[in-house]
Amino acid sequence: MKKLLLGNAAVARGAYEAGVRVVSSYPGTPSTEITENIVAYPEIYAEWAPNEKVAAEVAIGASIAGARSMSCMKHVGLNVMADPVFTVSYTGVNAGLVFCVADDPGMHSSQNEQDSRHYAIAAKIPMLEPSDSSECKEFTKLAYEISERFDTPVFIRLSTRISHSQSLVELCDRENDELKPYEKNAPKYVMMPGNAIKRHIDVEKRMLDLKDFSDNSSLNNVEINDNTKIGIICAGTTYLYSHEALGDKVSYLKIGMINPLPEKVILDFCKRFEKIYVVEELDPIIENACKALGIDVIGKDAFTLLGEYTPSMIKSVVLGEKANESSALSENLPARPPVMCAGCPHRGTFYVLKKLGLTVSGDIGCYTLGAVPPLASIDTTVCMGASVSVAHGMGKARGNEFTKKLVSVIGDSTFMHSGITGLSDIVYNKGINTVIILDNSITGMTGHQDNPTTGYTIRGEETKQVNLIMLAKALGIENVVVADPFDVKEFERVVKEETEREEPSVIIAQRPCALLKRVKYSGHCVIGDNCKNCKMCMKLGCPAISIKDNKVVIDNTQCNGCGLCINVCPFQAIKKED
Amino acid sequence: MTKSIMIVGVGGQGTLLASRILGNTVIREGYDVKVSEVHGMSQRGGSVVTYVKYGEKVYSPCIDKGEADLILAFEILEAARALPFLKKDGTMIANTQQINPMPVITGAAEYPSDLQSKIAEKAKLVKLDALSLAQELGNIKTVNVILIGVLAKNSEIEYEKWIQSIKETVPEKFLNVNLKAFDIGYNL
Numbered sequence: 001m002k003k004l005l006l007g008n009a010a011v012a013r014g015a016y017e018a019g020v021r022v023v024s025s026y027p028g029t030p031s032t033e034i035t036e037n038i039v040a041y042p043e044i045y046a047e048w049a050p051n052e053k054v055a056a057e058v059a060i061g062a063s064i065a066g067a068r069s070m071s072c073m074k075h076v077g078l079n080v081m082a083d084p085v086f087t088v089s090y091t092g093v094n095a096g097l098v099f100c101v102a103d104d105p106g107m108h109s110s111q112n113e114q115d116s117r118h119y120a121i122a123a124k125i126p127m128l129e130p131s132d133s134s135e136c137k138e139f140t141k142l143a144y145e146i147s148e149r150f151d152t153p154v155f156i157r158l159s160t161r162i163s164h165s166q167s168l169v170e171l172c173d174r175e176n177d178e179l180k181p182y183e184k185n186a187p188k189y190v191m192m193p194g195n196a197i198k199r200h201i202d203v204e205k206r207m208l209d210l211k212d213f214s215d216n217s218s219l220n221n222v223e224i225n226d227n228t229k230i231g232i233i234c235a236g237t238t239y240l241y242s243h244e245a246l247g248d249k250v251s252y253l254k255i256g257m258i259n260p261l262p263e264k265v266i267l268d269f270c271k272r273f274e275k276i277y278v279v280e281e282l283d284p285i286i287e288n289a290c291k292a293l294g295i296d297v298i299g300k301d302a303f304t305l306l307g308e309y310t311p312s313m314i315k316s317v318v319l320g321e322k323a324n325e326s327s328a329l330s331e332n333l334p335a336r337p338p339v340m341c342a343g344c345p346h347r348g349t350f351y352v353l354k355k356l357g358l359t360v361s362g363d364i365g366c367y368t369l370g371a372v373p374p375l376a377s378i379d380t381t382v383c384m385g386a387s388v389s390v391a392h393g394m395g396k397a398r399g400n401e402f403t404k405k406l407v408s409v410i411g412d413s414t415f416m417h418s419g420i421t422g423l424s425d426i427v428y429n430k431g432i433n434t435v436i437i438l439d440n441s442i443t444g445m446t447g448h449q450d451n452p453t454t455g456y457t458i459r460g461e462e463t464k465q466v467n468l469i470m471l472a473k474a475l476g477i478e479n480v481v482v483a484d485p486f487d488v489k490e491f492e493r494v495v496k497e498e499t500e501r502e503e504p505s506v507i508i509a510q511r512p513c514a515l516l517k518r519v520k521y522s523g524h525c526v527i528g529d530n531c532k533n534c535k536m537c538m539k540l541g542c543p544a545i546s547i548k549d550n551k552v553v554i555d556n557t558q559c560n561g562c563g564l565c566i567n568v569c570p571f572q573a574i575k576k577e578d
Numbered sequence: 579m580t581k582s583i584m585i586v587g588v589g590g591q592g593t594l595l596a597s598r599i600l601g602n603t604v605i606r607e608g609y610d611v612k613v614s615e616v617h618g619m620s621q622r623g624g625s626v627v628t629y630v631k632y633g634e635k636v637y638s639p640c641i642d643k644g645e646a647d648l649i650l651a652f653e654i655l656e657a658a659r660a661l662p663f664l665k666k667d668g669t670m671i672a673n674t675q676q677i678n679p680m681p682v683i684t685g686a687a688e689y690p691s692d693l694q695s696k697i698a699e700k701a702k703l704v705k706l707d708a709l710s711l712a713q714e715l716g717n718i719k720t721v722n723v724i725l726i727g728v729l730a731k732n733s734e735i736e737y738e739k740w741i742q743s744i745k746e747t748v749p750e751k752f753l754n755v756n757l758k759a760f761d762i763g764y765n766l
Contacts, residue, residue: 004601004611029617108616132612165639166601166613244638312642324644326662327700333659334687336679338589338624366622374684447617538683543623546683557709557718558677 005169007162010133011100012037013169014140015070018096019177020044022062024055026417027446028074029109030163031102035072036449039458043177048449048458051384051417052077056084056099063097063153064189066180068144072100075116076383080418082119085153089123090199091189092151092206095180096144099125102158105237105281106308109160109445111364111383113306115282120155120259124203126210127155127259128219129236133167139256142219150206150213157258159281161237161308207260215264219256222269225249230318231273233266233286233297238279238309245311246318261289270295277302277318281309340369342544343514343521343562345440348485349409350375351540351568352492358407358499361394363387363419365411366444366513374541378409385410385418392422392431400432404499408435413443413451416466420475426504427476434498434505437468438485440513448516472506479505486511488567514562523578524559525566527552531573537565580633582641583729586660587652588677589623592722595747596650597628599726603735603743604632614639623680625656650729652708652721653677654693661697670701671728673708673721704728711762720759723748727763737764 005013011034015023023046025035038046049055052073062069073081078101085099101119104110120127126146130139136158143154187195214220225248234242235255242252253269255261270276270290278287278299287299302317303309312323340347350370353360354377362368362378363386371378380390387408395403410419415437426433443449450456455465472480479501483494491509498505512519525544531552537545544558545565554565554574566574583600587593594615601613609632616626629641643662649670651657657672664670674694681687690696697703708724715724723744730740740760748756 002605004605004613006615033617161614161639164615164617166598166611166615167636167639168605168611240638241640310640310642311638324642325666326644326664327666328662329658329690329693329696329700331690333655333690334679334681336588336623336625336655336659337681338622339680341590341622369622372680373686374680445622541680541683543678543680543683546678547685555678 001171002168003171004166005133006033006164006166007130007133007136007158008033008164009037010136010169011140011156011158012040013171014137016041016044017137017172017174018141018144019068019175020070021067021177021179022059022069023047023071024049024058025072026050026052026055026077027443027449028077029446030104030160031072031074031077031100031158032446032449033163034100035458043174046458048451050452052081053083056081059097060084060088063093063095064182066095066182068096068176070098070100074110075101075103075114076110076112078116078119080384085119085125086123087191088153089125090191090196090203092202093147093153094182096147097153098140098143098147098156099153100156100158102160102163103282104160106160111381113282115285116155116157117258117285118283120157121285124207125153125155125259126150126257127157128256129157129258130162130256131236131239131254132162133165133169135256136162137169139219146213150210152206157236159237211260211263214257214260214262217257217262220262220265221254221256222265223252223254224272225251229274231269231276232279232318233269233276233290234279235286238281241309241311242279242314245315249319255286258285261286263293266290267293267295270297279303279309279314337372338369339372339541339543340366341514342542342558343560345485345509345511345513346370346438347375347540347542348488348491348511348564349436349438349509350377352485352488352495353377353407354539356492356495358405359394361387361391361406361408363408363410363414365414367409367411367438370409374539384414385422388419388422388435389425391433391435392426392429395431395433400502403432406433407495407499408433409438410435411444412437412439412441412453412468415468416452420471423472423477423506424475432502432504434495434507436507436509439468439508439510442513442516444513448513468508477504477506479503480508481505482508482510484511485509486562486564486567514560521561523561523576524556525554525561525563525574526577527554528573528575530571532571534570536568536570537574540565540568580631580636582646583630584641584646584649584660584663585628585630586649586656587626588656589626591652592719593626593628593652596722596726597630599723599743599747600630600729602747603740604630606739606743607735609633610636612636612639625659627660648729648732650725652725655679655689658690658693658697661700664701668701669704669732670697671704671725671732672697673725674705675707675709704732706766708763712759715755715759715762717755720755723756723759724763727760728766730760731764731766
């Protein structure tokens with residue numbers, strides 16, 4: 001039976017069919033739906049871990065214990081889990097172990113555009129790259145065979161367009177789901193110098209064996225068209241774009257095994273053509289490998305290092321053909337950047353922080369949108385958890401008076417991910433920072449995943465809930481206050497009081513995400529006659545409130561009746577209607 | 579011959595469901611299909627674009643400028659933004675609803691005037707006020723399925739196949755209202 005599946009759902013299906021028993025991940029666009037789709041298979045134990053390092057280690061443990069296992073992450077999540085990754089390369093596996101990493105060329109939902117293929121090379125781990133949903137499933141199954149045959153973890157590399165495109169997949173039955181026996185094997189699994197020295201020899205030998213495997217594998221596919229003088233080396237998305245653009249005017253080497261590359265296949269392919277282009281998004285990984293083999297290829301001299309490619313871009317470079325004719329309006333159209341939703345609890349927080357003129361050390365989540373006008377409140381955003389430690393560094397650099405005008409903002413899930421260690425640093429090293437945990441009871445940006453603070457597992461079962469107040473106190477924070485960011489007056493008072501202290505504080509800004517099913521705002525807000533047009537409510541940057549004919553109006557198709565604007569109006573001019 | 583359809587709108591308008599209904603319908607015709615979606619940050623009230631392509635064999639899941647046979651726009655500014663992607667003889671189906679983007683709300687930009695007539699000068703435009711129709715139906719969330727109804731009318735695929743696909747894609751408890759919404763669009 002053929003089914004239309006998202007690339008991510010197809011990876012999950014591949015894991016199911018390959019007999020995977022344990023999956024642990026932390027959500028991250030564009031990888032999230034792999035683990036979400038795993039939940040559909042009751043045979044597989046699935047969980048959201050607090051961060052990618054923990055998730056990878058859970059998968060490693062399950063593999064050593066004899067279960068085929070998987071961990072999925074976005075590209076920057078791979079940075080977080082890099083530590084175990086480099087060493088599990090040495091230990092190898094018992095049952096198959098696969099890490100699925102999804103890159104985001106074009107940064108649809110990311111803070112950088114790093115190329116994960118570097119990790120596969122650096123950690124000496126084989127990497128496969130599928131180009132559609134059908135390959136997502138097949139390559140995942142093959143990855144488990146490679147993992148067990150060569151005693152190695154295996155990477156599947158995805159990208160936004162592969163992860164988030166649906167195409168047809170043939171479904172098969174589940175196989176091999178028995179546990180492998182577990183036997184203690186310290187020389188293999190205890191990585192201290194005496195053992196690791198020996199394992200490193202195995203790793204290098206394994207990579208040579210895998211090179212041979214890559215050269216003979218159907219993962220790499222040569223497609224020769226008659227009378228062609230140009231050869232294209234491509235992988236994943238760029239195979240699709242190249243084929244769309246160039247059809248049978250060129251020949252293709254589609255690489256499915258990115259590490260180690262099939263060097264003999266590449267050499268043989270290149271001999272047949274006058275001109276060879278390497279078409280790859282992001283960094284020149286295949287190009288540099290070709291050049292090291294002494295092949296004269298055209299790569300990043302003709303193609304950009306930035307963003308996603310398109311068929312028309314490839315057509316123009318390779319064939320010199322112009323893009324299709326198209327018409328556009330002559331005027332400049334206003335951009336439509338993402339915004340916080342109507343009813344978003346973060347809006348109240350940023351309204352107050354902006355009003356108080358504080359320096360705001362930001363983090364990764366929906367609330368990063370607090371950097372966008374009119375709230376324009378956030379000063380820095382680097383990576384998960386950095387809001388806390390960056391603010392500590394700022395405070396140590398500029399002293400206590402500066403720190404009293406500085407706060408960190410971090411979501412509940414992000415705090416559990418990597419904010420706790422930063423907070424412990426502040427206490428230990430006598431910082432006086434104020435950290436605001438934006439507790440909206442969910443991991444919002446990636447589409448509502450539970451986390452240790454929500455009280456539910458990935459399957460919606462009730463579980464113990466981390467108590468953020470007790471956690472902060474246990475770390476040594478004496479001033480912990482819970483406040484509702486929609487009660488703007490009280491929230492402002494709390495922020496002032498806590499930032500003025502010569503001690504560290506934690507404010508838990510508590511209000512659930514407006515998109516959660518249990519959150520039931522009703523009716524909508526309307527502007528009444530006593531509106532003085534002071535435009536205070538416009539400072540909220542609510543998508544429902546705008547100016548029409550010089551008067552403030554609320555669009556009731558956008559408004560969900562959250563009532564935040566009622567709380568900021570100095571003239572009580574806004575009322576709620578059913 | 580590959581057919582290329584683009585669905586554009588504002589995050590939260592239900593473009594994803596529309597593209598899934600379309601995708602599930604064209605599989606019934608036995609085509610190879612690719613649907614490219616947008617998840618994550620861009621979904622939060624920003625411009626969203628979904629591509630649906632079908633034919634004997636589809637390679638790229640994305641649509642380039644000048645390539646779309648049909649664009650289904652959920653909002654008129656987004657229709658204008660997507661116009662360069664339309665083929666010379668392609669059709670634009672546009673909901674006339676206006677949703678102000680943040681730069682317009684903050685006063686940094688103005689919402690362009692007369693977009694409907696400006697688009698109609700450049701392309702074949704089928705326009706409708708899907709929001710009012712959805713309001714009359716009593717559920718503003720059905721805008722997406724009303725628009726799919728209009729798209730269906732402008733396609734060569736039979737009515738029944740669309741209905742089957744809606745039944746498969748839409749959750750049971752919203753099925754009735756969505757079937758009604760589809761008919762409203764289809765019979766316009």
